[in-house]
Amino acid sequence: MLASNTGHVGRLAPRSRNRHRRSYRIIKLENLNDLNKEVILLFTTFGYLFNNNIYTKKMADRHHITADQAIRHLSEGNLRYIEDKIETPNIKSTQRYEYTKGQSPFAIILNCADSRVVPEVIFDQGIGDLFVIRVAGNIANPSSIASIEYAVAHIGCNLIIVLGHESCGAVGAAIDSYPDVDNGPNLNHLVSFITPAVEQNMGAPIETVVRCNAENNAQTMLDNSDIIKQYVNAGDLRIVPGYYGFESGKVDLF
Numbered sequence: 001m002l003a004s005n006t007g008h009v010g011r012l013a014p015r016s017r018n019r020h021r022r023s024y025r026i027i028k029l030e031n032l033n034d035l036n037k038e039v040i041l042l043f044t045t046f047g048y049l050f051n052n053n054i055y056t057k058k059m060a061d062r063h064h065i066t067a068d069q070a071i072r073h074l075s076e077g078n079l080r081y082i083e084d085k086i087e088t089p090n091i092k093s094t095q096r097y098e099y100t101k102g103q104s105p106f107a108i109i110l111n112c113a114d115s116r117v118v119p120e121v122i123f124d125q126g127i128g129d130l131f132v133i134r135v136a137g138n139i140a141n142p143s144s145i146a147s148i149e150y151a152v153a154h155i156g157c158n159l160i161i162v163l164g165h166e167s168c169g170a171v172g173a174a175i176d177s178y179p180d181v182d183n184g185p186n187l188n189h190l191v192s193f194i195t196p197a198v199e200q201n202m203g204a205p206i207e208t209v210v211r212c213n214a215e216n217n218a219q220t221m222l223d224n225s226d227i228i229k230q231y232v233n234a235g236d237l238r239i240v241p242g243y244y245g246f247e248s249g250k251v252d253l254f
């Protein structure tokens, strides 16, 4: 009961305050004379231009770590993980203040939702190092592509890893559903992104389908995003499929 009440109040209170702030602002503007309105318009215009310059500059800047360097960082972290030598950087309380100023991850990982595949752990990275999108089957659907576009265009990441993994349940579901099992609209949508890999590898081991699915979804995001295409064509961005093995702990990039 207590938790329920707390959640209810927490959800409604900000909306109520926002409504109050909006109506307050409208009343004040209506009471201003023309000169004051012009001054406000001037400041608003400068504010817009200022922000817009920052926005444009931000879009033009690329991360100081190149795609090749990012791959090296990830490979070195994965080796530490394999050899039980993890350092788990950037998670100390003293560093948390730095994160309030913004984020600057050096790689994007399109990852399955599987609880056994945790990018920050298997690459031995800390908070703020990786921009991770998690969705079963690591599919490049409009939502995951939109998230990736943000990290590419606004944060300046130069590397995208599409990471499949051993015994992926989503890929297994796509294999079991082929050709026409109806799993309902949501799972049908998800499986439709994996089905091409199933069709290309009929009768093959699931690992082969997983690897092909990572490649296919890397291509799908490229085909369906003008933003990603633009940065790839300019040589600023690489998309690399990968496969994670449970027993070895190794990430194989291909």
Ligand SMILES: [Zn+2]
Pocket: 112, 113, 114, 136, 137, 138, 165, 167, 168, 169, 170, 171
């Ligand atoms: Zn999976």
